[in-house]
Amino acid sequence: MKTTLKLMSLILALTMFSCFNKKETEYANAEDIPVNREMIAELTSPPHVPTPVGRRKAKKLIVKMEILEKVGEMTDGVEYMYWTFGGTVPGSFIRTRVGDEVEFHLQNHPDNKLPHNIDMHAVTGPGGGAESSFVAPGHEKVFSFKTLNPGLYVYHCATAPVGMHIANGMYGLILVEPEGGLPPVDKEYYIMQGDFYTKGANGERGLQPFDMQKAVDEKADYVVFNGKVGALTGDNAITAKVGETVRLFVGNGGPGLVSSFHVIGEIFDRVHVEGGDLINENVQTTMIPAGGAAMVEFRVDVPGTFILVDHSIFRAFNKGALGMLKVEGEEDKKIYSGEIRDDIYLPEGPGIQEMPTTDELVASEIPAKSFEEQMEFGKNAYMQTCFACHQAEGQGIPNAFPPLANSDYLNADVNRAIGIVLHGKTGEITVNGKKYNSVMTRQMLSTDEIANVLTYVYNSWGNNKTVVTKEMVEKVKKSK
Numbered sequence: 158m159k160t161t162l163k164l165m166s167l168i169l170a171l172t173m174f175s176c177f178n179k180k181e182t183e184y185a186n187a188e189d190i191p192v193n194r195e196m197i198a199e200l201t202s203p204p205h206v207p208t209p210v211g212r213r214k215a216k217k218l219i220v221k222m223e224i225l226e227k228v229g230e231m232t233d234g235v236e237y238m239y240w241t242f243g244g245t246v247p248g249s250f251i252r253t254r255v256g257d258e259v260e261f262h263l264q265n266h267p268d269n270k271l272p273h274n275i276d277m278h279a280v281t282g283p284g285g286g287a288e289s290s291f292v293a294p295g296h297e298k299v300f301s302f303k304t305l306n307p308g309l310y311v312y313h314c315a316t317a318p319v320g321m322h323i324a325n326g327m328y329g330l331i332l333v334e335p336e337g338g339l340p341p342v343d344k345e346y347y348i349m350q351g352d353f354y355t356k357g358a359n360g361e362r363g364l365q366p367f368d369m370q371k372a373v374d375e376k377a378d379y380v381v382f383n384g385k386v387g388a389l390t391g392d393n394a395i396t397a398k399v400g401e402t403v404r405l406f407v408g409n410g411g412p413g414l415v416s417s418f419h420v421i422g423e424i425f426d427r428v429h430v431e432g433g434d435l436i437n438e439n440v441q442t443t444m445i446p447a448g449g450a451a452m453v454e455f456r457v458d459v460p461g462t463f464i465l466v467d468h469s470i471f472r473a474f475n476k477g478a479l480g481m482l483k484v485e486g487e488e489d490k491k492i493y494s495g496e497i498r499d500d501i502y503l504p505e506g507p508g509i510q511e512m513p514t515t516d517e518l519v520a521s522e523i524p525a526k527s528f529e530e531q532m533e534f535g536k537n538a539y540m541q542t543c544f545a546c547h548q549a550e551g552q553g554i555p556n557a558f559p560p561l562a563n564s565d566y567l568n569a570d571v572n573r574a575i576g577i578v579l580h581g582k583t584g585e586i587t588v589n590g591k592k593y594n595s596v597m598t599r600q601m602l603s604t605d606e607i608a609n610v611l612t613y614v615y616n617s618w619g620n621n622k623t624v625v626t627k628e629m630v631e632k633v634k635k636s637k
């Protein structure tokens with residue numbers, strides 16, 4: 158009698174146990190996944206992302222997001238009144254898993270001027286939450302939703318005029334991981350492109366107001382990653398070590414432009430196309446629509462600085478859509494040799510010859526006969542070789558390429574400048590009070606061309622009018 162009772166209770170306990178232990182994959186619909194316990198969501202500012210969900214069970218996830226309207230720097234000397242989710246552009250990264258019940262608290266700071274709301278593309282419901290979250294300054298709105306579909310989703314403000322709220326920076330990403338989480342990687346980063354429209358032209362100083370007409374015409378003054386020019390360059394570059402796997406959560410807030418996302422010198426091993434389940438492999442450039450996202454994964458095999466761009470390339474070099482991934486570690490000459498040789502190629506000649514010495518090169522060129530000619534030839538050389546990085550007026554690109562215009566570094570030491578053009582330059586330098594830590598490759602120019610191009614640079618844009626001669630260049634060359 159006693160044993161049967163024991164047996165029965167054991168069976169009962171076992172069935173109860175297995176019932177509670179029911180595997181989540183057995184739920185046909187994500188909405189049936191039970192949530193156990195409550196948890197405050199970790200929110201992070203770009204380029205960082207919260208801890209992966211890993212094997213954690215679905216939970217009631219409490220998200221507290223504060224809207225802040227605040228002035229920030231678009232680029233050197235240019236300020237902008239950003240409207241933000243969580244104080245940054247893009248807004249705080251939200252990381253959830255399928256089956257989570259998200260209790261969203263949208264807080265509009267009392268110092269703000271305007272009402273806002275949030276439309277999350279991860280939400281199944283009217284307006285993606287916009288209708289329930291419209292909140293005036295000094296108020297908090299609460300609504301809740303269940304994450305049904307795994308993927309990487311954009312969220313944004315959807316208060317009229319919608320385009321204006323987005324253009325001012327009101328967008329971010331929410332990730333819904335599948336059960337068990339995404340496969341682990343070594344490094345994860347959060348990057349989001351956006352286009353900005355200012356009353357003044359690109360670079361015009363001061364606090365720049367939003368320009369509605371330019372936005373309607375989609376004529377962006379700035380196209381940037383993470384809200385400003387240089388958010389991911391120089392000291393702000395994202396980093397990895399040789400051999401590590403990297404996952405980029407890349408979004409595009411728009412409001413107007415589609416991004417052709419590319420990393421110079423890398424091939425994406427895997428791309429979650431449009432942030433969904435479809436995986437494409439071996440991709441060079443992935444298209445990220447306005448209001449869309451992608452997860453991009455690759456292993457870094459060699460050291461160096463890899464440049465992130467919108468491959469609509471003027472946006473990268475002239476409007477700011479340029480970031481950097483700095484990879485440290487051992488070189489692998491099998492994968493990438495670096496420059497081995499520079500030979501002369503003569504299609505009609507008897508095969509490959511050696512590079513001639515500088516003297517031979519000089520002899521075959523017509524040297525400049527006057528200062529005016531030096532300036533003319535120098536300008537040509539500048540527009541062919543230096544312009545891409547240092548820009549047309551020598552103004553450079555903040556945090557990436559130092560200015561040659563009015564450069565204290567340039568003016569302080571002509572032999573050093575000659576050396577830089579001859580041999581290239583790496584390592585930290587300070588130009589006009591700003592630090593740069595990047596790479597300028599050796600410029601393949603003859604002694605005459607170096608003399609001309611530097612004479613042009615020294616006699617333009619407020620520099621100290623040094624005239625650089627071929628002899629000066631040769632002296633530096635020999636002194637090496």
Ligand SMILES: [Cu+2]
Nearest residue numbers: 273314316322
């Ligand atoms: Cu808004």
